[in-house]
Amino acid sequence: xxxxxxxxxxxxxxxxxxxxxxxxxxxxxxxxxxxxxxxxxxxxxxxxxxxxxxxxxxxxxxxxxxxxxxxxxxxxxxxxxxxxxxxxxxxxxxxxxxxxxxxxxxxxxxxxxxxxxxxxxxxxxxxxxxxxxxxxxxxxxxxxxxxxxxxxxxxxxxxxxxxxxxxxxxxxxxxxxxxxxxxxxxxxxxxxxxxxxxxxxxxxxxxxxxxxxxxxxxxxxxxxxxxxxxxxxxxxxxxxxxxxxxxxxxxxxxxxxxxxxxxxxxxxxxxxxxxxxxxxxxxxxxxxxxxxxxxxxxxxxxxxxxxxxxxxxxxxxxxxxxxxxxxxxxxxxxxxxxxxxxxxxxxxxxxxxxxxxx
Amino acid sequence: xxxxxxxxxxxxxxxxxxxxxxxxxxxxxxxxxxxxxxxxxxxxxxxxxxxxxxxxxxxxxxxxxxxxxxxxxxxxxxxxxxxxxxxxxxxxxxxxxxxxxxxxxxxxxxxxxxxxxxxxxxxxxxxxxxxxxxxxxxxxxxxxxxxxxxxxxxxxxxxxxxxxxxxxxxxxxxxxxxxxxxxxxxxxxxxxxxxxxxxxxxxxxxxxxxxxxxxxxxxxxxxxxxxxxxxxxxxxxxxxxxxxxxxxxxxxxxxxxxxxxxxxxxxxxxxxxxxxxxxxxxxxxxxxxxxxxxxxxxxxxxxxxxxxxxxxxxxxxxxxxxx
Numbered sequence: 001x002x003x004x005x006x007x008x009x010x011x012x013x014x015x016x017x018x019x020x021x022x023x024x025x026x027x028x029x030x031x032x033x034x035x036x037x038x039x040x041x042x043x044x045x046x047x048x049x050x051x052x053x054x055x056x057x058x059x060x061x062x063x064x065x066x067x068x069x070x071x072x073x074x075x076x077x078x079x080x081x082x083x084x085x086x087x088x089x090x091x092x093x094x095x096x097x098x099x100x101x102x103x104x105x106x107x108x109x110x111x112x113x114x115x116x117x118x119x120x121x122x123x124x125x126x127x128x129x130x131x132x133x134x135x136x137x138x139x140x141x142x143x144x145x146x147x148x149x150x151x152x153x154x155x156x157x158x159x160x161x162x163x164x165x166x167x168x169x170x171x172x173x174x175x176x177x178x179x180x181x182x183x184x185x186x187x188x189x190x191x192x193x194x195x196x197x198x199x200x201x202x203x204x205x206x207x208x209x210x211x212x213x214x215x216x217x218x219x220x221x222x223x224x225x226x227x228x229x230x231x232x233x234x235x236x237x238x239x240x241x242x243x244x245x246x247x248x249x250x251x252x253x254x255x256x257x258x259x260x261x262x263x264x265x266x267x268x269x270x271x272x273x274x275x276x277x278x279x280x281x282x283x284x285x286x287x288x289x290x291x292x293x294x295x296x297x298x299x300x301x302x303x304x305x306x307x308x309x310x311x312x313x314x315x316x317x318x319x320x321x322x323x324x325x326x327x328x329x330x331x332x333x334x335x336x337x338x339x340x341x342x343x344x345x346x347x348x349x350x351x352x353x354x355x356x357x358x
Numbered sequence: 359x360x361x362x363x364x365x366x367x368x369x370x371x372x373x374x375x376x377x378x379x380x381x382x383x384x385x386x387x388x389x390x391x392x393x394x395x396x397x398x399x400x401x402x403x404x405x406x407x408x409x410x411x412x413x414x415x416x417x418x419x420x421x422x423x424x425x426x427x428x429x430x431x432x433x434x435x436x437x438x439x440x441x442x443x444x445x446x447x448x449x450x451x452x453x454x455x456x457x458x459x460x461x462x463x464x465x466x467x468x469x470x471x472x473x474x475x476x477x478x479x480x481x482x483x484x485x486x487x488x489x490x491x492x493x494x495x496x497x498x499x500x501x502x503x504x505x506x507x508x509x510x511x512x513x514x515x516x517x518x519x520x521x522x523x524x525x526x527x528x529x530x531x532x533x534x535x536x537x538x539x540x541x542x543x544x545x546x547x548x549x550x551x552x553x554x555x556x557x558x559x560x561x562x563x564x565x566x567x568x569x570x571x572x573x574x575x576x577x578x579x580x581x582x583x584x585x586x587x588x589x590x591x592x593x594x595x596x597x598x599x600x601x602x603x604x605x606x607x608x609x610x611x612x613x614x615x616x617x618x619x620x621x622x623x624x625x626x627x628x629x630x631x632x633x634x635x636x637x638x639x640x641x642x643x644x645x646x647x648x649x650x651x652x653x654x655x656x657x658x659x660x661x662x663x664x665x666x667x668x669x670x671x672x673x674x675x676x677x678x679x680x681x
Contacts, residue, residue, distance in 0.1 A: 095611075
């Protein structure tokens with residue numbers, strides 16, 4: 001049967017991808033998992049893989065074309081019935097009340113054993129599950145840990161907030177050039193560039209990088225930049241890239257990818273979880289424009305990043321369509337004043353205008 | 359004190375006739391014969407021909423007479439011998455009584471009370487065993503009362519007579535000899551609200567009228583087996599006290615409706631739909647209905663019994679829902 005390969009979605013905010021290279025040609029045999037093309041998104045260049053074994057009938061779309069997610073990019077001949085149809089019998093049966101209760105309690109009900117008719121999960125099943133899965137003393141309950149830390153922070157830390165719109169035009173074009181010559185798996189990611197600029201700026205602002213404990217602020221000798229990562233299972237963790245000030249841009253890029261992977265597979269080191277000295281939270285993927293963050297105690301500052309977007313700005317009295325991101329700083333007024341924060345944000349902006357020096 | 363449902367109805371009509379000169383009773387055999395169910399026995403002697411009117415066998419005619427009298431300032435109690443004959447009076451009940459207030463732009467209201475005996479269970483076959491209360495509750499402009507207890511038989515009439523719009527009271531024939539202990543000093547409570555007769559945790563059973571005593575019986579049988587059932591007496595089908603049902607189901611997460619009407623297009627269906635619309639996410643099991651079988655009620659006793667929900671049907675339905 002003929003199978004049309006669609007442009008895959010490589011991120012929640014991806015609308016289209018630019019075809020950079022074909023790895024196949026009509027008549028080729030293709031194996032499942034084989035790379036078929038390189039596609040560039042606003043974030044990075046990615047190799048896309050075939051989901052099926054088959055033979056290439058045709059490649060649609062020319063190199064350099066931007067193609068919408070879901071639009072056809074190639075056609076394959078594949079064996080009949082290779083595409084699995086959704087298995088309706090696998091649908092989990094759960095009563096509305098049980099579903100509501102499970103959702104409210106952040107429980108993935110697919111693993112709960114139902115005792116109702118035909119295995120229906122009833123309210124009592126979920127209640128029983130919650131009761132029998134209460135965290136034992138000594139184990140970490142992420143939700144409870146977040147609740148405690150954030151409540152303490154809001155209760156004790158007098159936050160001040162500053163925002164600054166960073167122009168990314170130079171970074172964007174620099175990144176495009178740079179990535180052209182790099183193999184796909186080494187290509188730099190936009191979040192890494194921003195992270196690098198933040199870490200570099202922090203070197204000049206020790207009053208924003210350290211711990212406030214028992215009424216005393218102690219600046220940190222190293223910069224362990226914490227990166228807030230939303231867990232697929234719910235909740236958020238802030239593992240740190242240790243000694244990030246010593247890493248080159250490429251090393252930081254790899255560390256960041258490595259960390260993002262290990263968070264999801266639960267392979268973080270203890271030090272990474274407790275030794276962060278400053279936090280960056282990037283909610284750009286979810287499309288929000290700016291962040292009003294809560295400081296992660298005993299740290300004293302947090303920088304939030306919104307989504308990277310194009311905006312009309314005045315540059316030298318001319319209206320220009322410019323790539324920007326809004327950075328927002330939450331900082332502890334017991335340690336610094338707004339002036340320090342404002343200078344820090346300006347420093348990041350300056351660094352971003354000289355990407356080749358990062 | 360102990361009182362029967364019949365005595366309670368009798369008491370309420372007698373009180374109304376004594377206390378309000380505008381009240382009179384009209385219907386077939388209500389006078390000389392003392393009422394088909396002996397509810398108005400000796401009323402003719404006590405109140406005379408002006409207050410107790412024996413009507414010819416013409417439901418449409420005497421219902422119209424009552425409606426006319428209500429428009430003229432009186433407070434008639436129309437007795438339609440049984441719900442089965444109300445079909446002959448439907449045009450007056452719906453097009454005159456129910457709609458006149460609307461159609462006159464609020465100039466006229468029709469303060470009439472229409473009583474009728476409803477329900478099956480007495481081997482009176484298909485013609486005489488209907489339960490049309492759910493059907494009539496479809497119509498805006500009327501209120502539908504379904505007394506299922508002696509207390510409600512005693513006090514619903516006075517509230518109905520106070521209402522400026524038509525009120526239909528459905529008295530269940532099987533309840534007439536039903537005797538209950540009642541508080542002599544109790545003065546009645548608004549009939550337009552449902553009442554939780556028994557509190558429980560695991561399931562809500564909503565019912566009314568003739569199905570009430572057998573539902574109560576089922577609930578206590580199940581209670582002895584360790585099941586905690588909440589029993590709601592709907593009391594009034596229109597306006598329906600939706601809030602009481604929703605509140606109860608939010609607590610128990612399960613609902614069974616026992617309704618003597620047929621299942622298709624039934625009042626039970628209406629309740630089920632509203633619960634689904636309003637509190638779907640509170641449900642832990644599909645709402646269930648126990649209704650009469652979809653046949654005209656048979657004459658043969660065992661067939662009639664099989665066609666109408668019985669105590670053991672209610673018990674096994676609830677056991678099935680709770681397993």
